[in-house]
Amino acid sequence: MTAPATLDGSPDETPVTEHGDRRSARRFGTVVVAAAVVVGLLLGYAGGLLTPRLTRPGDASVEAGFARDMTTHHAQAVEMGLIAFQRGTDQEVRSIGGDIALSQQGDIGAMQTWLRSWGLDPTGSQPRMAWMPDGTDMVRNGLMPGMATPEQMAQLRAAQGKELDVLFLDLMIDHHIGGVHMADALLDASDEPDVVRAAQTMKNTQQTELVNLRNALDRIKG
Amino acid sequence: MSISTPGGPERRPTVVSTGKKPAAGRPSAGAKAASGKPAGAGRSGGGKGPRKPVTPVKVSQGRSWGPIALFTAVGVLAVAIIGYGAWATFQGSKPWEDRANSIDGIVNYREKDPELVKGGKHQQGAITYSVLPPVAGPHNDAWQNCMGDVYTAPIASEHAVHSLEHGAVWITYRPDLPADQVEKLAAKVRGNEKLMLSPYEGLDKAISLQAWGYQLKVDNADDSRIDDFIKTLKVNASVEGPTALCNQGVTATGTTPRTPQQLGAQQ
Numbered sequence: 001m002t003a004p005a006t007l008d009g010s011p012d013e014t015p016v017t018e019h020g021d022r023r024s025a026r027r028f029g030t031v032v033v034a035a036a037v038v039v040g041l042l043l044g045y046a047g048g049l050l051t052p053r054l055t056r057p058g059d060a061s062v063e064a065g066f067a068r069d070m071t072t073h074h075a076q077a078v079e080m081g082l083i084a085f086q087r088g089t090d091q092e093v094r095s096i097g098g099d100i101a102l103s104q105q106g107d108i109g110a111m112q113t114w115l116r117s118w119g120l121d122p123t124g125s126q127p128r129m130a131w132m133p134d135g136t137d138m139v140r141n142g143l144m145p146g147m148a149t150p151e152q153m154a155q156l157r158a159a160q161g162k163e164l165d166v167l168f169l170d171l172m173i174d175h176h177i178g179g180v181h182m183a184d185a186l187l188d189a190s191d192e193p194d195v196v197r198a199a200q201t202m203k204n205t206q207q208t209e210l211v212n213l214r215n216a217l218d219r220i221k222g
Numbered sequence: 223m224s225i226s227t228p229g230g231p232e233r234r235p236t237v238v239s240t241g242k243k244p245a246a247g248r249p250s251a252g253a254k255a256a257s258g259k260p261a262g263a264g265r266s267g268g269g270k271g272p273r274k275p276v277t278p279v280k281v282s283q284g285r286s287w288g289p290i291a292l293f294t295a296v297g298v299l300a301v302a303i304i305g306y307g308a309w310a311t312f313q314g315s316k317p318w319e320d321r322a323n324s325i326d327g328i329v330n331y332r333e334k335d336p337e338l339v340k341g342g343k344h345q346q347g348a349i350t351y352s353v354l355p356p357v358a359g360p361h362n363d364a365w366q367n368c369m370g371d372v373y374t375a376p377i378a379s380e381h382a383v384h385s386l387e388h389g390a391v392w393i394t395y396r397p398d399l400p401a402d403q404v405e406k407l408a409a410k411v412r413g414n415e416k417l418m419l420s421p422y423e424g425l426d427k428a429i430s431l432q433a434w435g436y437q438l439k440v441d442n443a444d445d446s447r448i449d450d451f452i453k454t455l456k457v458n459a460s461v462e463g464p465t466a467l468c469n470q471g472v473t474a475t476g477t478t479p480r481t482p483q484q485l486g487a488q489q
Contacts, residue, residue: 025286032290039297046304054307071464075415079369079469105465112457112464121318122457122464128413142370142413150372150412157473 056118063195065131066186067111068124070202073144073182074104074111077175080148083156084168092216093165096209100172103205110198132185146178162220169217176206176213318458322436325450331357332435339435341461342387348479349380355394355422355430356383357437362479366418367471368392372408373420380479381472385418386434389460390468391452394422394430399443403428406443415468416456420475433459 057063084097129135138145148171159167183203332339344363356379365384366377382392411419427439433455457464
């Protein structure tokens with residue numbers, strides 16, 4: 001009250017009260033603005049901290065569903081590929097088997113790394129294929145489209161010679177058709193760059209391999 | 223009638239209360255204004271009534287309090303929303319170890335017996351385990367196939383422990399568990415890699431779940447902790463990470479571990 005009066009240099013006492021009131025009101029306004037700026041900065045900081053967490057794919061997202069389900073789908077292809085690589089009699093069957101096993105195992109590593117960086121468990125809370133439209137209806141006995149049944153896997157493990165080559169090619173053709181279908185569903189529903197690019201690569205690879213698997217089957221069957 | 227009657231009383235109090243608040247504020251504002259204004263009015267030679275100067279001051283005082291209250295309310299609300307979001311995200315991103323420990327009845331051998339869970343050296347032949355069914359320790363170089371395999375006969379612990387090391391959850395049940403209960407467990411396992419199911423002789427509870435260093439025993443296949451255990455520990459509890467294999471393992475049953483000769487013959 002006294003400081004503004006001195007600054008104003010006004011000796012009159014009555015205007016001092018008036019000016020003092022305005023000054024304190026102004027000072028009060030400055031405090032409010034300062035507080036608003038501080039609160040605003042804090043909110044912005046909190047928002048900045050939270051945004052990456054809120055914008056990255058969540059537990060029930062298409063991307064997380066794809067990463068988990070494609071991991072499982074791939075894992076069976078690795079199993080079949082390694083059997084063909086180890087015990088196939090046809091040279092092309094062995095080389096395709098090894099290629100599929102190693103490249104899909106590599107994909108599994110990438111997909112599991114996404115999940116970890118998104119702060120998610122490898123295991124989801126949603127049913128299999130829930131991320132795909134009508135996806136859960138496609139699951140048969142816990143198996144996603146194209147996956148071999150336990151009986152078919154047992155058959156493949158027991159098979160020998162040309163029988164193994166043919167059975168592997170048959171099973172892998174079905175497996176790839178299912179895999180391409182799942183990759184397509186991701187491409188329809190997601191625009192997460194890494195995931196889209198990986199799904200596109202899987203689709204390209206498996207479509208090319210489908211041609212080669214079918215040609216090999218025709219050649220071996222004679 | 224029924225609509226207008228609840229509507230009326232409900233609205234009226236709000237009108238009254240909003241009327242009261244400014245009214246409560248006014249006396250103080252008026253008092254301040256009264257101290258300053260009449261003096262100012264007197265100086266400028268106020269032949270006019272005291273009412274005119276009082277009114278503008280009142281308005282300016284009321285104007286500054288309204289936005290402040292609003293701003294504070296919005297601020298508090300925003301902080302509450304963001305705070306809740308942060309809290310929820312934080313809770314959801316708790317490490318799996320914390321979530322595992324919060325599963326009711328789980329036994330954490332990583333804390334209880336750190337020596338046991340250190341790692342698994344490979345060892346041929348039968349191995350004696352201190353915890354049954356085993357949750358960690360030395361094991362056969364061949365692992366049990368854990369690609370969602372549903373074994374209908376007991377399997378060798380020496381192979382199964384190796385699967386645990388690779389991140390599998392091994393579900394075991396007492397052989398006398400009713401078929402519909404077994405089927406419920408099988409439905410959780412089928413088609414899911416890093417899971418396997420087998421009967422196990424001599425269990426003290428109907429069902430026992432194993433992951434590397436963890437065990438949970440439950441009485442019923444409908445127990446929701448089974449899914450919690452799988453979600454929290456499958457792969458996460460792995461010593462070797464998510465790309466350790468579950469395929470290329472032993473698919474044979476029987477509690478005696480396979481010999482190298484038998485394993486060679488399998489391929």
